[in-house]
Amino acid sequence: MTSPRLHPDPASLPTGAGHPAPPAADGTRLDPERWVDEHGDYLFHFALSRLRDPVLAEDFVQEALLGALRSHGRFEGRSSERSWLTGILKNKILDHFRKAGRETSFTDLEFYGEEEGRTFENQAFPDHWNATLAPSEWTDAGGALDREEFWRVFHSCSGKLPERTARVFILREVDDMSSDQICATLGISPNNLWVMLHRARLALRRCLEVNWFAARGSVEEEP
Amino acid sequence: MHDHPHYGSVLSRTREALLPNCREMTLRSSLALDAPVPVTQRVGMVVHLLFCGLCRRYRAQLVWLSRASKGAASAPKLRGSLPPKANMRIKHSLRTAAASIAGSVP
Numbered sequence: 001m002t003s004p005r006l007h008p009d010p011a012s013l014p015t016g017a018g019h020p021a022p023p024a025a026d027g028t029r030l031d032p033e034r035w036v037d038e039h040g041d042y043l044f045h046f047a048l049s050r051l052r053d054p055v056l057a058e059d060f061v062q063e064a065l066l067g068a069l070r071s072h073g074r075f076e077g078r079s080s081e082r083s084w085l086t087g088i089l090k091n092k093i094l095d096h097f098r099k100a101g102r103e104t105s106f107t108d109l110e111f112y113g114e115e116e117g118r119t120f121e122n123q124a125f126p127d128h129w130n131a132t133l134a135p136s137e138w139t140d141a142g143g144a145l146d147r148e149e150f151w152r153v154f155h156s157c158s159g160k161l162p163e164r165t166a167r168v169f170i171l172r173e174v175d176d177m178s179s180d181q182i183c184a185t186l187g188i189s190p191n192n193l194w195v196m197l198h199r200a201r202l203a204l205r206r207c208l209e210v211n212w213f214a215a216r217g218s219v220e221e222e223p
Numbered sequence: 224m225h226d227h228p229h230y231g232s233v234l235s236r237t238r239e240a241l242l243p244n245c246r247e248m249t250l251r252s253s254l255a256l257d258a259p260v261p262v263t264q265r266v267g268m269v270v271h272l273l274f275c276g277l278c279r280r281y282r283a284q285l286v287w288l289s290r291a292s293k294g295a296a297s298a299p300k301l302r303g304s305l306p307p308k309a310n311m312r313i314k315h316s317l318r319t320a321a322a323s324i325a326g327s328v329p
Binding site: 155 | 228242244245246247250253254256257258277278280281284285287288289291293294295298304305306309310312313316317318320324325
């Protein structure tokens with residue numbers, strides 16, 4: 001637990017390392033409503049890309065801003081206001097994942113059974129690529145990253161992953177957390193994590209292939 | 224010699240590690256992005272990749288996917304912005320909270 005992002009809630013952290021003395025307690029003008037206008041969209045997008053539920057994302061933005069208001073004394077301007085608020089939001093989301101991790105079950109994994117089974121259906125060589133489901137060549141993969149439509153497909157595909165799987169994928173690939181940190185945060189075993197990541201990649205790769213690389217020019221709204 | 228249960232299982236485990244099928248290769252290619260892969264398994268991967276173009280392609284695409292995902296958080300806004308209603312509601316709750324904090328400070 002060396003990383004600060006693993007702290008459950010910045011509001012509960014002691015004033016000290018990294019969270020220095022209050023500048024606002026003396027009545028300096030504090031305008032939290034401005035946060036909503038200036039950072040609301042950014043924070044909402046941040047929450048939505050992780051929680052995948054707009055209503056939940058709104059709630060988390062609200063919670064984060066309320067938390068920020070209560071702990072405003074700990075913001076000293078070393079980082080930008082936006083990254084400070086994002087940090088609080090992120091910790092709230094991680095806290096939510098941590099609690100949810102203990103509650104939800106693994107029914108998610110059923111999602112993969114069918115597709116993964118057929119991917120390696122091969123009469124001549126068992127457990128080798130099935131000719132029709134094998135990875136095809138991707139043209140202009142680099143250029144895709146600059147296209148807004150690509151990201152729409154990407155989000156739509158990742159939105160189809162089961163919740164727990166999507167969560168570990170986002171923590172690992174989008175937030176670049178280490179395997180150890182994710183296991184500690186969610187209370188799962190490394191093997192469990194690796195299998196979930198493998199399945200997320202398998203499904204996401206396939207989804208992007210079908211809905212973007214194979215369907216260039218006629219991108220579907222809902223892959 | 225195959226009667227020896229331990230010897231037999233070690234042999235089959237080594238064989239499995241050195242001669243992975245494509246299904247196993249997809250798992251290892253993913254694992255390699257998250258943790259160090261044990262030596263025998265790595266040797267098996269290298270050998271398999273030498274002969275299997277599809278697994279080479281799969282592996283390259285996973286690496287690409289991993290890099291691309293890093294950009295997902297900063298990708299262009301895709302699902303709109305904070306809805307106006309939520310904007311109002313959050314401002315209202317902040318105002319209420321700010322007032323109660325101000326009230327509690329002498």
